[in-house]
Every structure is written in structure tokens, then in C-alpha cells.
Amino acid sequence: MGDSLDIKTRPGRPIEVAKEPLEISRVMKVPSSSIGSWELLKTYWDRRKSSGEMMNKQVLAKKLNTYNYREVSTACIMKIARAKLLLQASLNSDNLYAPDNVLINYPGLSAEAMEDVELALLLQASAENVAHREFDCARILLNMCDCCSPETGNPVQRVVFYFAEALKEKIERDTGLLSIGFASENQLDTEKILHAHIQTLISLQNDLPFSPITRFTGMQAILDNVASAKKIHLIDLGIQSGCHWTILLQALAERNDCAVELLTITSVGTNRSRLEWAGRQLMSFARDKVPFKVAFKVVVSKIAELRENLFEVESGEKVVVYSNMQLCSLLASQSHLESFLSLIKIINPCLMVVIEQEVKTSHSTFLDRFNNYLIHTSAVFDCIHSCVAHMSQTREVSEGILLGDIIKNIVVTEGEERRYHHESIDFWEAQFARFGLVQAEFSSLSLYQASLILKRSPKWMPCTLETKGKCLIINWKGVPVQSFSVWKFQDVNQVE
Numbered sequence: 001m002g003d004s005l006d007i008k009t010r011p012g013r014p015i016e017v018a019k020e021p022l023e024i025s026r027v028m029k030v031p032s033s034s035i036g037s038w039e040l041l042k043t044y045w046d047r048r049k050s051s052g053e054m055m056n057k058q059v060l061a062k063k064l065n066t067y068n069y070r071e072v073s074t075a076c077i078m079k080i081a082r083a084k085l086l087l088q089a090s091l092n093s094d095n096l097y098a099p100d101n102v103l104i105n106y107p108g109l110s111a112e113a114m115e116d117v118e119l120a121l122l123l124q125a126s127a128e129n130v131a132h133r134e135f136d137c138a139r140i141l142l143n144m145c146d147c148c149s150p151e152t153g154n155p156v157q158r159v160v161f162y163f164a165e166a167l168k169e170k171i172e173r174d175t176g177l178l179s180i181g182f183a184s185e186n187q188l189d190t191e192k193i194l195h196a197h198i199q200t201l202i203s204l205q206n207d208l209p210f211s212p213i214t215r216f217t218g219m220q221a222i223l224d225n226v227a228s229a230k231k232i233h234l235i236d237l238g239i240q241s242g243c244h245w246t247i248l249l250q251a252l253a254e255r256n257d258c259a260v261e262l263l264t265i266t267s268v269g270t271n272r273s274r275l276e277w278a279g280r281q282l283m284s285f286a287r288d289k290v291p292f293k294v295a296f297k298v299v300v301s302k303i304a305e306l307r308e309n310l311f312e313v314e315s316g317e318k319v320v321v322y323s324n325m326q327l328c329s330l331l332a333s334q335s336h337l338e339s340f341l342s343l344i345k346i347i348n349p350c351l352m353v354v355i356e357q358e359v360k361t362s363h364s365t366f367l368d369r370f371n372n373y374l375i376h377t378s379a380v381f382d383c384i385h386s387c388v389a390h391m392s393q394t395r396e397v398s399e400g401i402l403l404g405d406i407i408k409n410i411v412v413t414e415g416e417e418r419r420y421h422h423e424s425i426d427f428w429e430a431q432f433a434r435f436g437l438v439q440a441e442f443s444s445l446s447l448y449q450a451s452l453i454l455k456r457s458p459k460w461m462p463c464t465l466e467t468k469g470k471c472l473i474i475n476w477k478g479v480p481v482q483s484f485s486v487w488k489f490q491d492v493n494q495v496e
Contacts, residue, residue, distance in 0.1 A: 081120035166411035331421035379479035
């Protein structure tokens with residue numbers, strides 16, 4: 001486990017570790033409102049037990065008693081449901097499937113939260129059925145989900161709504177009722193909609209704490225590593241609005257000890273008009289705010305297809321590579337990832353900043369992928385619920401279009417058709433090490449910058465920071481959401 005970073009940190013003082021004990025919970029009875037659903041689950045789990053798929057019930061029972069229930073988050077609801085589902089599978093006695101044993105009550109768990117656990121149980125049981133191709137049973141359970149999961153309900157209901165919709169499409173795909181081409185057309189439409197709502201998505205990034213933390217802390221990390229550079233070359237693999245670079249430009253403009261002569265920003269992407277739009281915004285800012293020369297260049301290419309000759313790196317430039325949620329696009333092919341890392345080794349940056357989702361959805365079975373992303377998405381929906389106005393366009397676009405599309409692609413598709421892949425920091429560390437990249441430490445000033453960001457809004461209080469090795473993990477209500485790390489070559493003089 002990582003160490004929690006206390007946001008009371010002050011410059012020049014070590015990061016304080018804050019750890020909270022977990023409360024033990026008790027099992028209580030619940031209303032008998034779900035007899036039908038649990039008869040279905042009983043039949044399914046009886047089959048699994050008869051096939052020898054048994055769980056360690058002592059371990060599962062212990063897991064049920066080790067969650068912190070002082071404030072039950074959406075992710076926690078999903079974990080309770082998962083542990084209860086697995087525990088039910090491990091039990092031999094038929095009477096343990098009775099409705100009185102369906103839900104668990106804990107000190108402080110409200111009636112609404114208990115209903116949410118039941119809804120989460122139905123969703124996850126339907127996913128189990130889909131995984132074992134018990135489609136008829138899955139359909140019945142998903143229909144039950146429909147009755148209790150409005151698209152505009154609480155976070156648990158909204159998460160269940162989008163995952164249930166994805167499971168329905170997977171059933172149609174797996175049973176031949178929906179063609180692959182139909183899904184591909186929908187994905188193309190989604191990309192157009194995302195482009196149309198770029199301003200709304202920028203607003204979302206400002207409302208949630210994750211982007212401000214990585215934006216300001218990342219710029220501080222770059223400043224720490226280009227302190228003596230007069231020529232700086234920034235390679236941005238996914239520039240979006242480019243607003244993060246305005247922070248760096250302003251900081252460099254105020255630097256007195258070593259004046260910058262030239263700063264070049266090279267933006268990589270597949271949409272030339274979007275890249276050029278970001279460039280115009282940055283150049284307009286630079287003309288008014290900075291005394292040194294700023295150049296903006298565009299490289300229209302997929303990251304997997306980048307080549308050395310696409311980058312015009314001049315002698316004497318200190319190069320920084322900045323990747324915000326972009327390296328995950330390389331996970332579909334190991335050769336693409338290796339090709340990119342080989343290129344980075346040739347470019348030889350003084351620093352590479354990497355921000356990724358902290359969840360595993362890449363090389364896993366359907367059920368593992370489903371469960372991992374369910375917990376991760378639950379934390380994100382919780383965050384949106386806390387930080388974004390309930391009926392706003394920002395919430396509607398982010399959940400209904402962006403997250404809904406990702407959920408559907410991860411749950412429904414396999415192989416080359418899947419566009420979204422994620423891996424944890426452990427994976428990235430192992431891959432980077434093969435090419436001589438090692439994690440660098442964040443300076444105390446960078447960590448202090450991160451802690452200051454969390455104080456900007458009381459809505460961001462559930463967001464916590466922890467270190468995992470030298471990496472910074474950003475959590476929402478205890479669930480890892482993003483990893484944030486900086487990398488250097490172990491020996492910059494040994495470049496193949």
C-alpha cells in the first residue's frame with residue numbers, strides 16, 4: 001500500500017502520513033423485496049458450485065468486514081456487493097440464499113445505501129452470467145436493474161445504468177443479434193460529438209480535482225528540470241486546450257536567474273484543426289505575456305506511428321515529453337509500445353511526464369476487466385456527483401457521452417475493436433525499465449503544489465494523494481483514479 005499524503009504539508013517539511021483505521025461491521029436482516037432475483041442467483045451459483053468453482057468463504061467474510069463505512073461511497077457499495085456475491089457462491093446451505101441473507105447492514109448504512117447494494121448485486125450477478133454465457137438469466141437480472149437505475153439517479157444508479165446498457169449490447173453481440181459494423185458506426189459518431197463538446201470537457205477538467213493537480217504539479221516538475229536551460233522543447237502527445245502550458249510560460253517569464261531564449265512546443269495528434277486551434281490560443285497568450293521567443297509546431301500522426309524525423313529538435317535544446325492519458329493508446333499492441341519507447345530513447349528527453357488512469361483493463365478476462373473498471377468508474381461518477389452541478393450540460397456530456405462510450409467499449413468489445421486500454425503504474429514501471437527509464441522523485445515544492453491545489457475547493461476534500469514508490473497516486477474516496485509520474489533515463493549518455 002502507498003503512503004497517504006497529508007495536505008497540511010508546508011515547504012521544507014517532510015510529507016506527513018495520515019492513516020485511518022477501518023471499522024468492523026455487523027450482519028443484519030433486510031426486507032424481502034428481492035425473492036425473484038435471488039432465486040435466479042441461487043440457480044446460477046448452484047451450477048457453479050457443482051462445477052467445482054468454490055470460494056474461500058473465510059477470506060470473503062473477512063473482506064466484508066474490512067470496509068470503512070463512515071461514508072459509503074459508490075465504489076464501496078460495489079465492493080460490498082461483490083464480496084457478498086462471492087460469499088454467496090462459497091456457501092453450501094440452500095437457506096443462505098433466502099431473501100433475509102441478501103443484503104448486509106452496517107452501522108450507519110442507510111436504507112437507500114442498502115437498496116444500492118441490492119442494485120449493485122443485480123448488475124454484478126448479470127455480469128457473472130454473461131461471462132458464463134447464461135444470457136437468459138442475465139437478461140432477467142438486467143431488466144430488474146432497469147427498474148431501479150434511472151440515468152439521472154444517484155451515482156450508484158447512474159453507474160448501474162451505463163454498465164447495464166453495455167452488458168445488454170454485449171449479449172446482443174455475443175448472440176449475433178447485433179453486428180460489429182453497427183457498433184463501429186456508433187463509435188465514429190461519438191468521436192464527432194466529443195469534438196463538438198470540447199469546451200464542455202475542458203469545463204469538466206476544471207471542475208474535478210484531477211487535472212488541476214497534475215497540471216500545476218507537472219509544470220512545477222518541468223520547471224525543476226529546466227532550471228538552467230535557455231532553449232526548451234516541449235513535446236505534448238495530447239495537448240487538448242493547451243492551457244497547462246500557459247502556467248509554464250508565465251513561470252518562465254518571471255524567471256530572473258536564467259532567461260529563456262527559445263521555447264518550442266510540438267503538439268502531436270491526429271486532428272490538425274484541433275492542434276492548430278490550441279496553437280493559436282497559446283501563441284496569443286505568449287505574445288502578451290512572455291518576453292522570449294515561442295514557436296509552435298504540429299505533428300499530425302498517431303502516437304504509434306511517430307518517427308524521429310517528425311520532430312525538429314535543435315542542438316542545445318532541453319527536451320521534455322508530456323503525456324496526459326496518451327500512452328494507454330499503445331496498449332493494444334506490444335510492438336507499438338516498444339516502438340514508441342525506442343523513439344523516446346533516441347529523442348533523449350531530460351524528463352518525461354506521464355499521467356494515466358490507475359486501473360487494469362488491458363490484458364484481463366472479461367469479468368476482471370468489468371469488475372476493475374466498475375470500481376474505477378464508480379469513483380469517477382462519485383467525483384462528478386460531488387463537483388459538477390446535477391443537471392448541467394457538463395455532467396450530461398461527461399457521463400452520457402464520454403464515460404458511457406468508454407464503458408461500452410471496454411465491456412462490449414474484444415481484440416482490435418477495443419479502443420480503450422488501461423494499466424497500473426506497476427506495468428508502466430516494468431515496461432519503461434526495459435528501455436532505461438527510471439522514475440524520478442517529485443521535489444518537495446512539487447508535492448507542496450499538489451497539496452495546495454486540494455485546498456482550492458471544499459468539494460475536493462474526498463480527493464487524497466498517496467505515494468507509491470516515487471509515483472503520485474490520486475484517489476477519490478480511497479479509490480485510485482490516476483497515476484502521476486516523472487521519468488528520466490538512467491544514463492543519458494548511453495543512448496542507442
